Amino acid sequence: MNAIATADLRKSYGDLTALAGLTLDVPAGELFGLLGPNGAGKSTTIRILTGQLRPDAGTASVLGVDPAADPIGVRERVGILPEQESPPSFMTPREYFDFVGSVRDLDAATVNERVETWADRLAYGAKLDTMHTDLSRGQQQKVMITAAFLHDPDLVFIDEPLANLDPIVQEAVKRFLREYRDAGNTVFLSTHDIDVAADLCDRVEIVHEGELVATRRPAALDGDRLLDVFLREVGADASVGADAGAGR
Numbered sequence: 001m002n003a004i005a006t007a008d009l010r011k012s013y014g015d016l017t018a019l020a021g022l023t024l025d026v027p028a029g030e031l032f033g034l035l036g037p038n039g040a041g042k043s044t045t046i047r048i049l050t051g052q053l054r055p056d057a058g059t060a061s062v063l064g065v066d067p068a069a070d071p072i073g074v075r076e077r078v079g080i081l082p083e084q085e086s087p088p089s090f091m092t093p094r095e096y097f098d099f100v101g102s103v104r105d106l107d108a109a110t111v112n113e114r115v116e117t118w119a120d121r122l123a124y125g126a127k128l129d130t131m132h133t134d135l136s137r138g139q140q141q142k143v144m145i146t147a148a149f150l151h152d153p154d155l156v157f158i159d160e161p162l163a164n165l166d167p168i169v170q171e172a173v174k175r176f177l178r179e180y181r182d183a184g185n186t187v188f189l190s191t192h193d194i195d196v197a198a199d200l201c202d203r204v205e206i207v208h209e210g211e212l213v214a215t216r217r218p219a220a221l222d223g224d225r226l227l228d229v230f231l232r233e234v235g236a237d238a239s240v241g242a243d244a245g246a247g248r
């Protein structure tokens with residue numbers, strides 16, 4: 001069964017074509033990676049799939065729900081870790097999780113239990129009652145990761161999840177994501193980091209200028225081959241483009 005299916009998704013911002021006909025299936029239980037350079041259309045894809053943005057054309061299904069027709073229905077069922085978003089500056093992590101728990105209809109005991117587990121996993125228990133404004137960027141990212149998983153969704157959309165995290169925490173998050181996938185859940189990961197995609201994903205689709213240009217299974221490649229594919233497919237354009245930056 002597919003957790004996500006899209007057909008010919010298109011989206012423009014004025015004259016700029018961000019998605020030029022994206023057709024994509026993600027089976028349930030896959031740790032899927034959308035890999036592309038800056039400006040390739042990754043966040044636009046996530047925003048459409050999570051009902052935050054309507055496509056100009058094409059269709060999408062997320063856990064059987066059409067995000068354009070029922071955006072709230074999709075957001076109830078999935079977890080979302082947006083790129084570079086911060087928790088509210090005027091709250092502590094504990095207050096924020098209480099808020100997320102009430103939006104997600106979780107009882108206080110469940111919230112507390114899950115928060116303790118996540119604070120242990122990502123080593124930030126000492127900061128649970130510190131205002132977000134006094135947390136480091138990486139500590140704020142730990143809070144955002146916890147919030148995305150707090151209601152134990154079957155599917156998560158995670159945009160550059162490892163940004164700002166030190167190597168120890170990165171390994172803890174990777175370990176968790178593999179366990180989450182092994183339990184039958186689905187991960188839609190968006191990144192421009194080839195190492196992250198190669199290390200973590202069952203399958204990677206490379207997106208460039210709003211189109212899918214290559215698909216690979218990292219386990220079936222050796223060494224740096226995903227980098228070779230990436231450079232071959234997008235490197236030449238990305239290195240001369242105004243929005244250059246293939247991540248390494």
Ligand SMILES: Nc1ncnc2c1ncn2[C@@H]1O[C@H](COP(=O)(O)OP(=O)(O)OP(=O)(O)O)[C@@H](O)[C@H]1O
Nearest residue numbers: 013016018036037038039040041042043044045192
């Ligand atoms: N609200 C917007 N208005 C105008 N243009 C936009 C808007 N959002 C995105 N774009 C443009 O659409 C294109 C795709 O952007 P998108 O954010 O989807 O890329 P991305 O692959 O997530 O990039 P990054 O890795 O840098 O986050 C880019 O050229 C971007 O400048």
